[in-house]
Structures are given as structure tokens and as C-alpha cells.
Amino acid sequence: MNRDSLREVLYVDDEPDIREIVQMALALVPTLSVRTADSGIHALEAMRERKPDLVLLDVMMPNMDGPTTLQQMRATPELQSIPVIFMTAKAMPQEVARFRSLGAAAVIAKPFDPMLLGEHVFAVWEQL
Amino acid sequence: MGVSPEELQAKVAVIAGRYLDRVSREIEQLKSMVDQAASGDLAIVKEIEALTHRMHGSGAMLHFDEISGPAGELERMSAEFASTGQVDQPRMIPVLQRLQAAIVKTCANRPAPPSTRP
Numbered sequence: 368m369n370r371d372s373l374r375e376v377l378y379v380d381d382e383p384d385i386r387e388i389v390q391m392a393l394a395l396v397p398t399l400s401v402r403t404a405d406s407g408i409h410a411l412e413a414m415r416e417r418k419p420d421l422v423l424l425d426v427m428m429p430n431m432d433g434p435t436t437l438q439q440m441r442a443t444p445e446l447q448s449i450p451v452i453f454m455t456a457k458a459m460p461q462e463v464a465r466f467r468s469l470g471a472a473a474v475i476a477k478p479f480d481p482m483l484l485g486e487h488v489f490a491v492w493e494q495l
Numbered sequence: 496m497g498v499s500p501e502e503l504q505a506k507v508a509v510i511a512g513r514y515l516d517r518v519s520r521e522i523e524q525l526k527s528m529v530d531q532a533a534s535g536d537l538a539i540v541k542e543i544e545a546l547t548h549r550m551h552g553s554g555a556m557l558h559f560d561e562i563s564g565p566a567g568e569l570e571r572m573s574a575e576f577a578s579t580g581q582v583d584q585p586r587m588i589p590v591l592q593r594l595q596a597a598i599v600k601t602c603a604n605r606p607a608p609p610s611t612r613p
Contacts, residue, residue, distance in 0.1 A: 384510050384553040391506050397497030427552075429545060456555060478556045481503055 368495045373420050375400045376488065379410040379436065380425040380454070385477075389423070392481035399485065407431030411439055414446050421492060423475075426455035426466070434469050441470055450495055452488065454479070511557045515602050518550055518562060522595050525569075529591050532576075533584045540582055544573035550594075559601055565594035 378389045378401060386403045393401045402419065404410035408431050410422070422440070426433040433453055440446040450472040455462070458476035466474050473491040475484075498506075525546055531539045547570040554563030568590045576582045 382549055382552050382556075384514055385556050387510055388507060388556060391498055391503050394498045395500065395503060427548065456552065477552065478558070481507060482500060 368492050370489055370493055371398070373399065373489065373492045375402070375417075375419045376421050376423060377402050377404060377410060377413055377419040378423045379404045379407065379428070379433070381405055381428040382425075385425075388481050389484065392484040393488070395482070396485040396489075407433070407436030407439070410436055411443075411446070414440070414449065415443075418445065419449065421488070422449055422451045423488070424451050424453055424471075426453050426457060434466070437469055437471065450492075452491055507557070511559070512605070514553055514557055514559070515598075515605060518554075518598050519602055521546060521550065522598050526591065526595070529584065529587050532582055532587065535582045535584075537577055537580065537582070540573050540576045543587075544570055544577060547573065561597040562594065562601055565590050565597060569594065 376393060376399060378386060378393070380386050380389070380403070383405070386405070390401050390403055393399050402413060402417075404413045407424075407428055410424070413419075414422070424433040424436055428436075431439070433455070437451050437453075440449060440451065451470065453466045453471045453474045454477055455466075455474060456477045458474055463474045472495060475487060475491075479487070525543065528539050528543050528546070532543060547566045550566035551563050551570050554560070554566055569587060572587060572590065
């Protein structure tokens with residue numbers, strides 16, 4: 368995909384500190400608009416309200432975790448084509464393979480360098 | 496609206512300070528929860544898991560590895576107890592003590608905030 372076509376990202380994480388860091392980190396890219404959600408349920412609501420180009424999804428969240436949120440997206444016609452990147456501390460090769468098999472476009476390991484996050488996200492986007 | 500790398504670094508420093516303030520309060524709450532977990536109450540164990548999950552994740556992100564490590568151990572232990580239904584609370588005590596010591600040490604070593612000028 369063309370870099371310029373990535374305009375809006377939805378970041379989903381239950382941890383407010385990390386949401387704030389990611390929002391600022393992605394704001395290093397002036398052309399990118401970032402919304403956040405604090406749970407899988409709120410993320411699905413936000414996506415129905417306005418469809419983002421890309422979703423960055425934390426894996427471990429209470430009530431509805433990342434994989435379940437992705438499953439719900441894939442079962443919803445208007446959301447099923449949105450690419451998803453998982454962000455997780457569980458980034459061992461077998462876990463990455465499992466997340467990819469669930470339909471994730473990529474996995475970004477936590478902790479990540481906030482200065483490089485935007486470039487990392489664009490690199491994944493360009494390979495889609 | 497874009498931000499500069501300097502603004503991002505400054506924001507991360509503010510969030511790090513806020514994190515240390517919060518975990519200093521939460522460790523007291525956690526000690527009380529671990530005491531209560533001796534009764535085998537799985538609801539308390541799940542609360543311990545949720546609290547240590549936040550301490551672990553944000554701590555790692557902010558490079559407070561000495562705090563994040565034992566918080567992650569407590570998180571995994573709580574998840575194990577919750578899934579088996581068997582609460583081996585004495586196993587939590589030394590990890591809790593390590594977590595508390597790490598919080599005290601990290602807070603003691605944190606740089607003083609810049610002095611304000613009149």
C-alpha cells in the first residue's frame with residue numbers, strides 16, 4: 368500500500384499510559400490521525416462510527432482481548448477488511464505465528480521505541 | 496496535529512513520573528490484596544492480576560524493568576491461580592517484597608524535578 372494512503376489509525380489498549388505514549392509517538396507523523404480506545408468493545412464501537420485505515424491492537428485486555436476483538440472484526444462485514452497489527456509483550460516466534468494465523472498483518476513487540484513506532488507502522492502498511 | 500521528538504521525550508518523562516507516583520500508592524493496595532488472597536478468594540486474585548498487569552506493561556514500556564519484572568511474575572502467578580482455582584498465596588510474598596523494594600529504590604533514584612523560578 369502507498370504510504371500516503373494511511374491516514375487514520377485506531378490504537379486499542381487498556382493501559383492509559385501506553386495509549387498516551389502511542390498517541391504522541393504516532394503524532395510525530397503529522398499526516399497521521401490517531402484515535403484510541405480502552406477496550407475491545409469500545410474499539411468495535413469506534414470502528415463502526417468511523418472506519419480507520421489500520422487498527423493497532425493490544426493482545427491482553429480485560430473482558431475482550433485482542434484476538435477476540437479481531438475475531439469480532441472479521442465476523443463483521445464492514446470491519447472485516449481493516450488490517451490489524453497486534454502489539455504485545457508476548458512476541459515469541461510461536462506466539463507471533465499464532466497471531467498471524469488469526470489474521471494479524473504483523474506483530475509489534477512491546478516495549479517498543481516510541482521514536483520509531485511511526486516508521487514501523489508505515490513499514491508494515493507498505494507491505495500490505 | 497504533529498509533535499516534535501523533544502515534545503515526545505518530555506511527555507514520556509512526565510508519564511514516567513506519574514507512573515512512579517501511582518505504583519507507590521498501588522503497592523500498598525497490592526499488599527492488602529495479597530493478604531486477602533490467603534483466604535483463597537479468586538475474585539481478589541483476579542484483581543491482583545489486573546493491577547500487576549498494568550504495573551508490568553507500563554513499567555516495561557517506560558523501562559522500569561526492576562518494577563516490571565516482579566509485577567509480571569505476580570501477574571502470571573495470579574493468572575495461574577485463577578485458572579487452576581488453587582491459590583498458593585505464600586508464593587506471592589517474596590515476589591511482592593521484591594516488587595516493593597524495586598519501587599522504593601526506583602523512586603529514591605529518580606531525578607529531582609527541575610526547580611521552578613519565580
